[in-house]
Amino acid sequence: MATATLAYSATQSEARRAQQYLNSRITNRNADVPHKSFSVPEINIAPSFSASLEDRKAVAAQINEACTNSGFFHITGHGIAEHTRQDILALAKCFFKTLPHDKKEALHVKHSNYMRGWEPAEYTYVNPEDWSAEDVVPESKEGFNWGYEAGLDPTGGDGQFRELDGADVNGNSWPSEEDVPGFYETIKEYYGQVLDLSRHLFRLFALALELPEHYFDEMMTHPGGIARLLYYPAPTNPQPLDPDQKDKEVGLGAHSDYECFTILLTSTASGLEILSPDNTWVPAPAVEGGFIINVADFLMRWTNGVYKSTVHRVVNRTKEERYSVPFFFSINYDQMVEVSLLRTYIVSPSPVADRRQTLPSCTTPENPSKFPPIRAGEYVLERLRATAKDG
Ligand SMILES: O=C(O)CCC(=O)C(=O)O
Numbered sequence: 001m002a003t004a005t006l007a008y009s010a011t012q013s014e015a016r017r018a019q020q021y022l023n024s025r026i027t028n029r030n031a032d033v034p035h036k037s038f039s040v041p042e043i044n045i046a047p048s049f050s051a052s053l054e055d056r057k058a059v060a061a062q063i064n065e066a067c068t069n070s071g072f073f074h075i076t077g078h079g080i081a082e083h084t085r086q087d088i089l090a091l092a093k094c095f096f097k098t099l100p101h102d103k104k105e106a107l108h109v110k111h112s113n114y115m116r117g118w119e120p121a122e123y124t125y126v127n128p129e130d131w132s133a134e135d136v137v138p139e140s141k142e143g144f145n146w147g148y149e150a151g152l153d154p155t156g157g158d159g160q161f162r163e164l165d166g167a168d169v170n171g172n173s174w175p176s177e178e179d180v181p182g183f184y185e186t187i188k189e190y191y192g193q194v195l196d197l198s199r200h201l202f203r204l205f206a207l208a209l210e211l212p213e214h215y216f217d218e219m220m221t222h223p224g225g226i227a228r229l230l231y232y233p234a235p236t237n238p239q240p241l242d243p244d245q246k247d248k249e250v251g252l253g254a255h256s257d258y259e260c261f262t263i264l265l266t267s268t269a270s271g272l273e274i275l276s277p278d279n280t281w282v283p284a285p286a287v288e289g290g291f292i293i294n295v296a297d298f299l300m301r302w303t304n305g306v307y308k309s310t311v312h313r314v315v316n317r318t319k320e321e322r323y324s325v326p327f328f329f330s331i332n333y334d335q336m337v338e339v340s341l342l343r344t345y346i347v348s349p350s351p352v353a354d355r356r357q358t359l360p361s362c363t364t365p366e367n368p369s370k371f372p373p374i375r376a377g378e379y380v381l382e383r384l385r386a387t388a389k390d391g
């Protein structure tokens with residue numbers, strides 16, 4: 001990436017540890033790990049929009065159960081219209097199938113400090129260790145990435161947004177209106193709605209963590225939210241899931257997500273597979289009209305490992321091409337977060353971003369803090385950089 005090298009030693013070592021963890025999970029297949037039954041529940045969140053706190057808490061309890069189990073769940077009753085969902089999937093198809101190669105090249109992520117723009121299949125591996133693996137299988141996905149900007153936020157933001165590295169810039173680049181008509185407007189409609197939904201979900205996470213419902217509100221006034229359009233071509237030789245065979249065609253390699261949680265929309269039900277605690281791949285087919293939600297690494301570390309950020313991948317085993325739109329929700333990138341028994345923010349007179357926000361329900365004398373304090377954006381940027389060829 002064309003970016004200045006910044007000294008992020010704490011995050012670099014954590015990114016490395018995340019890779020080591022990932023690889024040990026993938027290579028130690030069928031380890032005999034005792035676990036509760038592993039499930040990806042469907043949660044109808046419609047009651048969470050009710051005026052009754054009891055109704056909202058009942059949904060939060062289901063979310064808590066899912067986050068401490070597989071870390072994955074489906075939501076229905078979310079309130080986002082089907083046409084909004086279909087419009088963004090149609091936009092993805094239009095972008096990948098009709099935009100000429102030279103126009104895509106002009107938007108190449110290598111021109112961006114933050115991996116924004118067009119990401120050709122061969123440019124990244126989501127598991128950075130794959131670069132050096134001998135029997136590496138290239139990923140087939142092609143992507144277009146963008147991030148938060150105040151103009152995409154239905155609240156208009158608070159004017160304090162800073163990029164992942166703290167810079168006061170807008171890191172996004174877009175195709176021209178002439179090249180892909182309606183691109184920005186369609187993105188804005190979808191992004192605005194999933195951003196609203198994310199803030200709503202985070203209030204449910206607060207209840208789930210036995211915190212005041214609006215605990216996170218001041219930390220999502222200019223939140224990070226990277227989103228992607230993804231295209232997985234139809235495989236040349238689709239293969240059924242076979243635990244004894246290494247897949248020869250992979251859409252997106254094994255990884256966990258980096259932020260707080262992900263809201264995933266997919267064009268077809270199948271493709272996503274998640275790694276169970278006994279290290280076998282389990283298909284996680286989408287639910288009609290639903291979104292898949294999964295806990296990501298930053299929330300996992302913030303909850304001191306109480307919430308599970310589970311390894312997953314995409315393998316297209318059908319004869320059809322596949323599109324998806326993941327949205328990775330982060331709190332304000334400049335927010336400092338600490339995993340600790342101490343609620344230091346209560347006594348701290350410093351600005352919100354500098355207070356070390358803690359989740360007191362997640363550390364106990366038996367489960368003391370495992371992670372050093374960190375700013376949200378710093379963590380995500382380091383993890384992102386590790387995926388690029390010249391990152
Ligand atoms: O395309 C999908 O279904 C999942 C994508 C994903 O896991 C990711 O982009 O992190």
Ligand SMILES: [Fe+2]
Nearest residue numbers: 255256257312
């Ligand atoms: Fe993912």
